[in-house]
Amino acid sequence: MIKLDTELEGKRALYGEVCRLFGDHGLVIGGNWDFDQGMFDTTLYSDGGESIYLRLPFDVESGMLDEEDALLVFKTPFVIKHIANIGLDDEESPALATTGLDQFQSPEDKDAxxxxxxxxxxxxxxxxxxxxxxMQFSQL
Known part of the structure; x- marks a missing residue:
């Protein structure tokens, strides 16, 4: 992981505004969020099972994440590399295979x-x- 030296840390913005602007720049809210924290992600590089991501973590200072007017405060952005497990799943579940839910495996290395x-x-x-x-950031 590489922590980035930017002006973003500590800045505040409304969730709805951030989602629209960040989406225009190719960033989406990552899957590992809850109502009081999360991160925006974009892929910087991908080849085979190797991917390098830019991540912009944040806390929700007021409101809840799924609300347009939730106030976010950003933490230190970072770059991280994942190496996907592209082989067969040794712990394959027949039940999951039947339902089609076995298509995703955990990364082989989440912080390569x-x-x-x-x-x-x-x-x-x-x-x-x-x-x-x-972006217009709040001075609160």
Whole structure:
């Protein structure tokens, strides 16, 4: 994981506004969220089972995440690399196979070493800077 040096940390914005703008920049809310925290993700690189992601974590300061007017406060953005398990699942479940729910496996490595760290840090920081240029953040 590479923590990024950006101006985003500590900034506040409304969930509805962030979703629209971040969506325009290819970021979506990640699947591992709940009503008081989450992160926006985008893929910086993907080849075979290897993917490098930019993640923008946040806490919900007021409201709940599924509300347009929930106030988010951003934490330190980071770049992370996943290596997918593209082989057969050794613990395959016949019940899951029958229902079609066995199509996803856990990553082989959720925080794999990242080569060319400086390049990925620069790319992530540039993407965050572009977001910052387009976003109105609360001064609360």
């Amino acid at each position: 070493p990242i080569h060319q760290k400086t390049n990925w840090a620069v790319e992530g920081e540039q993407k965050v800077a572009a977001l910052m240029d387009d």
